[in-house]
């Protein structure tokens with residue numbers, strides 16, 4: 001795991017990701033929309049960061065730019081010590097595979113694979129051997145040991161999301177991005193998933209960034225970044 005080191009006085013803060021003067025506009029001329037209007041952001045490593053803000057404020061655009069899923073109009077993004085500006089599509093794909101984990105609102109598990117097969121799929125696609133000790137740690141912390149042989153349709157929503165979290169953690173990414181991870185879950189199950197995201201930070205040292213419009217969900221994070229009109233408020 002690589003992180004950028006930033007000097008703050010005598011203290012050194014490890015950064016999982018940072019953005020400088022990040023601008024993203026869509027379209028051009030009179031119909032142009034400025035989704036990000038100059039965002040400066042440092043995401044500390046080993047912390048749980050929530051990005052909050054009203055609908056249309058630019059949360060998803062910011063997350064997509066930080067994760068290398070979208071290309072900013074201008075500005076800089078550094079993740080795991082890698083500057084994303086200037087990477088072509090092939091390199092961005094490799095960058096995401098090596099540095100980033102994703103958890104989506106809709107779980108995105110493959111229905112024909114078991115939970116265990118879904119979790120190790122990113123490693124198999126990358127041709128990387130499975131670290132069994134780490135797999136056992138992740139599955140143990142998430143409490144899904146006895147669900148490994150089940151298919152997604154045989155799991156509850158919360159269990160499916162825990163499998164999705166395990167899949168995001170399995171390659172030990174520099175950073176995990178969770179896009180409204182509790183958006184499809186009832187409140188009890190949401191609490192469960194948020195607790196597991198927290199444990200992945202506290203017990204496994206993971207850096208997690210969660211986009212949410214839900215203040216109750218954001219309250220579980222170590223830091224809350226509020227985005228308004230494409231800027232950090």
Ligand SMILES: Nc1ncnc2c1ncn2[C@@H]1O[C@H](COP(=O)(O)OP(=O)(O)OP(=O)(O)O)[C@@H](O)[C@H]1O
Nearest residue numbers: 026033034035054055056057058059060061062213
């Ligand atoms: N592909 C696109 N083309 C044009 N405009 C876009 C596109 N994607 C986003 N936008 C605009 O950029 C702005 C920010 O959108 P974004 O999806 O980042 O907001 P958000 O805070 O994630 O919203 P929500 O909470 O509703 O998901 C909005 O005005 C949106 O309409």
